[in-house]
Amino acid sequence: MMINLPEMKTITKKIIIIILFSSFAWFTYGQPDANGILHQIDENLSSENRIFESSMTIHGRRASRTITSRSYVEGDKKSFTEYLSPPREQGTKMLKLENQLWIYSPSTDRTIQISGHMLRQSVMGSDLSYEDMMDDRKLTETYNAVVSGSEEFDGRTTWILELTARVDDVAYATRKLWVDKERFVPLKEELFAKSGQLLKRSVLSDVVQIEGRWFPKTIVYKDMLKQGDGTEFKVTDIKFNQDIPDYIFTKASLKM
Amino acid sequence: MKTAFKLAYRNLIGAGLRTWLNVIVLSFSFVVIIWLKGILMGWDYQAKSDMTNWEIGGGQYWHESYDPYDPFTLAESHSIIPQQFSDEIEQGDMVPVLMVQGTIYPQGRMQSITIKGIDPDQDLFLLPTHQLDTATDAVPAIIGAAMAESLQLDRSDHVTLRWRDARGTFDATDIVITDIFSSNVPSVEAAQVYIPLAILREMTMMQGEATLLTFRDPEAERPAVQGWVHKPKEVLTASVDRMIKTKTAGQSVFYTILLLLAMLAIFDTQVLSIFRRQKEIGTYIALGYTRREVVGLFTVEGAMHSIFAAVVGALYGLPFLAWQAEVGWTIPMDAGDFGMAMAQTLYPVYSAGLVISTVLIVVVITTVVSYWPSRKIAKMNPTEALRGRIQ
Amino acid sequence: MIRFLLKGLFHDRSRSRLPIIVVAIGVMLAVFMNAYITGFMGDTIEMNARFTHGHLKVMTRAYAENEGQVPNDLALTEVSALKEELSGRFPELDWAARIQFGGLVDVPDEFGETRSQGPAAGMGIDLLSPDSREAGRLNIQKSIVRGRIVQNAGEALLAEQFSRKLGVDPGDEVTLIGSTMHGSMSMYNFRVAGTVSFGVEALDRGTIIVDIEDARNALDMYDAAGELIGLFETGFYDDERALEIARAFNTPFEEDKDEYAPVMKTLTQQGSMGQLVKMLDVWGIYIIAIFIVAMALVLWNAGLLGGLRRYGEFGVRLAMGEEKNHLYRTLIYESIFIGIAGAFIGTAIGLFFAALVQKYGINISGLMEGSAMMYPSAIRTRITTTDYYIGFIPGLFATIIGTMLAGIGIYRRKTSQLFKELEA
Known part of the structure; x- marks a missing residue:
């Protein structure tokens, strides 16, 4: 392959710049590898399985509502949620296996698979869509990550990670993560469109240590294009590495 | 037959105001029917051409x-x-x-x-x-x-x-x-x-x-194409046809009443003519006319009202209808309510078919209504009639 | 003299019978025509009123602003109290709450799994309260294609075309997947009672009609409704009164900054209905004017004919020495009697027919393929107070004017020729 001279020159320049800057950064911050950080986050947050109770507060235009639920999660492919309150939602169950999602409503005694356009509906009126919950691929599988800097956020020093999609079927082309340098807990995340437009932002707080892990108990999730105060998700009780019987993750358990 | 027309013409002109009143009422029917139908046709045309121009092409x-x-x-x-x-x-x-x-x-x-x-x-x-x-x-x-x-x-x-x-x-x-x-x-x-x-x-x-x-081009042969469905223009404009049909039904009651009124006048005129002109009828028969010919004579006279009306209607109707076609009929209808194309201003469209059929229908109806009372002539006793005795 | 004239009219049937019949027929046609035009013209407006706008409609301000999007999260709450208040303050209207909603209709197979599914536009209306008139208002009964109207809670009507697409028959159960007032996903089962035809593709493709209480349960809209519509008990829109009522209702809220405060809008304040109402009024007047002129001409002619009919009689009377002026006057008096009698009889018969057509309508469904909700299967007249007097204008005046003009001929008669005429 022929490469003409001016082109060769620019390429050389670029390489020099990259080398210069990266070494500069390395020496200044002792910056770790971004994938390493993501891995650390995984270590910290994921577990074989967990059972937790949570409350979700949705700030609507007119009023706020709180919905509580109990969830069983195994790995990152299986989850089962049962809504506990308010009375209207009580008994509604949701099962997620791989990339399939079913909802059971006790009043109709029907189990409906949520697919296609229905995935884009909001979960219980929140700023979260079913689809947002569904994507369970590891960030390291779908995104190339680089550390782009460091910043003080909410009184903690954080790494800023920039994630760029490396597969073409993800919902968000790029993401930005603010990760606590000591605890390896993300404190803020922003989701961007292909054009670079900010679409959604979540802010994580109430980081506590549970069973030796650092865990953010509160997440405020907001659709940035829409007006409103977003959705607040609070974990009220969480237990890791529990015995969850297999039948929980079957469609039959929805009707129980 | 020619004499019948000549006679009818003279009689009608001679009757003066009475004839003209009838003629004016009948001419209203012509103009109003053509105008209203023209508006519906204009609506149909406009809705379809709006759809063509904005949405469906050919x-x-x-x-x-x-x-x-x-x-x-x-x-x-x-x-x-x-x-x-x-x-x-x-x-x-x-x-x-x-x-x-x-x-x-x-x-x-x-x-x-x-x-x-x-x-x-x-x-x-x-x-x-x-x-x-x-x-x-x-x-x-x-x-x-x-x-x-x-x-x-x-x-x-x-x-x-x-x-x-x-x-x-x-x-x-x-x-x-x-x-x-x-x-x-x-x-x-x-x-x-x-x-x-x-x-x-x-x-x-x-x-x-x-x-x-x-x-x-709506005319060209359109082959079936795998993965695509051909929607011809007629299919895409079917909703307009339906709307127009409803409106036509509603309007026809109006025409009917207007025509009924005109026919009431013609009927009244005919009844009087026959009542007053018994001597004349007697004379015709005495002169060798058959009864049927005399009935025909009076029928032609009555029917001729509608011919006059067509002429009079044309006199003021043509400029009026032309003016309407020019400036249109503005309606502030919220087309969205019906979900179909409808312009703010409708321009009536008159086809030759519309004009001819309207004239024919009115002439035929007038003829029938003129004939109805004339049948009485056939039952007259000619000698009595000749003497002017009321029968 | 009046008695004498009346006697003459009664005894000489040729003097009275035909002219009265002609006047009566003319007046009858005029009265019927007026009622018909009012009904026909008003029909578009009334249909809009019944289906969407009401004669008056109450919504929250926020809902009214985004009405096109059917934002149930902005719906009215505590509707029963509001409805009671409205019924108390404005009893001349019938008030009904309605909920419009969007969603999916999901049809299960024998295992409860989704067999077919389609997007639906829903309408929650009061179908089950014993005193509700909503079903009749929306012409539902006549639009039923299969099955029957909703009679029990938990039943629904589907657009016929929609039901075919989903493969659903009356008696089947379907699940409505919608969104509650608060944005949660909701599911609710309905048994399909019947199917209806709207005659408008957009509605035929995906409409579900349910009782409003079911809609409330399904959408978590307890005692809430998107809109409260009011329709005059008379069945017809009265703009002046409607504006008055809306003003009376809205005034106390003027200071209120709450975007969920109720706001009342008249039919003419919604969309372009105001212009439409105005336009139809004007055109109604034009058409009736044309018709009245035509009828006046006919009656005028009838007056002329009446004069001619009595040509001989006048000759005799003049020959006997009756004053021309006197003869002319008696002629006018007679025409007044004829006009009044004809107008009375004509108005009575015209009103009778108009009332019949108002009640039963002129069936035009034969022209359509079957009956449909959005296309009236019958055209109805509408009797207004105008109908009680409109016939007298042409009936009386045209007859008198006709007689007056015909009577002028009397003055042209020469006494010298009278005997010659009489001899003939």
Whole structure:
């Protein structure tokens, strides 16, 4: 392959710049590898399985509502949620296996698979869509990550990670993560469109240590294009590495 | 027969005011019927030509999964344009439109819309697509007046548009409203944004694809194309036909009453003529006319009212109808209520068929009504009649 | 003299019978025509009122602003109290709450799994309260294609075309997947009671009609409703009164900044209905004017004919020495009697027919393929107070004017020729 001279020159320049800057950064911050950080986050947050109770507060235009639920999660492919309150939602169950999602409503005694356009509906009126919950691929599988800097956020020093999609079927082309340098807990995340437009932002707080892990108990999730105060998700009780019987993750358990 | 007409003519002219009153009433029927029917025909014509100019052209090919009443189908209803249409598209006689679901956020509110990609250089539709050819900081877009009003958007306003590409990845950008058009066709305005086809294809990674193909020529043979459904013009305008049918039914009661009234006058006149002109009738018979011929004579006389009426009607009706066709009939109807094309101003359309059939119908009815009382003549005793004895 | 004239009219049937019949027929046609035009013209307006706008409609301000999007999260709450208040304050209207909603209709197979599914536009209306008139208002009974109207809670009507697409028959159960007032996903089962035809493609493709209480349960809209519509008990829109009522209702809220405060809008304040009402009024007047002129001409002619009919009689009377002026006057008096009698009889018969057509309508469904909700199967007249006097204008005046003009001939008669005429 022929490469003409001016082109060769620019390429050389670029390489020099990259080398210069990266070494500069390395020496200044002792910056770790971004994938390493993501891995650390995984270590910290994921577990074989967990059972937790949570409350979700949705700030609507007119009023706020709180919905509580109990969830069983195994790995990152299986989850089962049962809504506990308010009375209207009580008994509604949701099962997620791989990339399939079913909802059971006790009043109709029907189990409906949520697919296609229905995935884009909001979960219980929140700023979260079913689809947002569904994507369970590891960030390291779908995104190339680089550390782009460091910043003080909410009184903690954080790494800023920039994630760029490396597969073409993800919902968000790029993401930005603010990760606590000591605890390896993300404190803020922003989701961007292909054009670079900010679409959604979540802010994580109430980081506590549970069973030796650092865990953010509160997440405020907001659709940035829409007006409103977003959705607040609070974990009220969480237990890791529990015995969850297999039948929980079957469609039959929805009707129980 | 010629004498019959001559006689009838003289008699009618001789009757003066009485004849003219009848004639004027009858001529009203002519003009009003032609005018009202003309408005309906004008409506039909206008609705269809508005649809042609804004929405359906000479007919369309729909992607087989496209369903205008189910926005969820849009995700699947797009594919590469069949090779056989490339010439027609090249010549500008077929316009491809790509449709994608999107969301816009005017003032932080959220509204689902359809993004339509269309060639800025097309001239098949009246859409001001040339306004999409402007270089701006954002994607140029045109929207309908109805939507501009409901979303409170104005020309040169920026608004965020969000969509997903073919693989489902979110994308968002600002669009700038470069023009707002008003079309009388709600279905091309409601909840949709037009942007350049090339940009939409790039945005969604749907190169060479389309959802709808609209062609100019309604006459040409249209072959079946795999994956696409041919929708001829008649099918796409069927809703208009139905609307017109209802209105026609409503109007015909009105014509009937107007005609009944005119016929009441003719009937009354005929009854009187026969009553007063017994001597004349007797004379005719004495002169060797058969009774049937005399009946014919009177019938022709009555029927001639309608001929006069046609002439008188033409005298003032032609200028009136021509003026109406010129200025139209303005109605502030909210076409959106019916979901079909309807213009603010309707221009009546009169066809030769309409005029001829109206004249024929009125003449026939007048003849029948004139004949009815004349039958009495056939029962007259000629000698008594000749003596003027009332029978 | 009046008695004498009346006697003459009664005894000489040729003097009275035919002219009265002609006047009566003319007046009858005029009265019927007026009622018909009012009904026909008003029909478009009344249909809009019944289906969407009401004669008056109450919504929250926020809902009214985004009405096109059917934003149930902005719906009215505590509707029963509001409805009671409205019924108390404005009893001349019938108030009914309605909920419009969007969603999916999902049809299960024998295992409860989704067999077919389609997007639906829903309408929750009061179908089950014993005193509700909503079903009749929307012409539902006549639009039923299969099955029957909703009679029990939990039943729904589907657009016929929609039911075919989903493969659903009356008696089947379907699940409505919608979104509650608060944005949660909701599911609710309905048994399909029947299917209806609207005659408008957009509605035929995906409409579900349910009782409003079911809609409330399904959408978590307890005692809430998107809109409260009011329709005049008379069945017809009265703009002046409607504006008065809306003003009376809205005034106390003027200071209120709450975007969920109720706001009342008249039919003419919604969309372009105002212009439409005005236009139809004007055109109604034009058409009736044309018709009245035509009828006046006919009656005028009848007056002339009446004069001619009695040509001989006048000759005799003049020959006997009756004053021409006197003869002319008696002629006018007679025409007044004829006019009044004809107008009375005509108005009575015209009103009778108009009332019949108002009640039963002129069936035009034969022209359509079957009956449909959005297309009236019958055209109805509408009797207004105008109908009680409109016939007298042409009936009386045209007859008198006709007689007056015909009577002028009397003055042209020469006494010298009278005997010659009489001899003949």
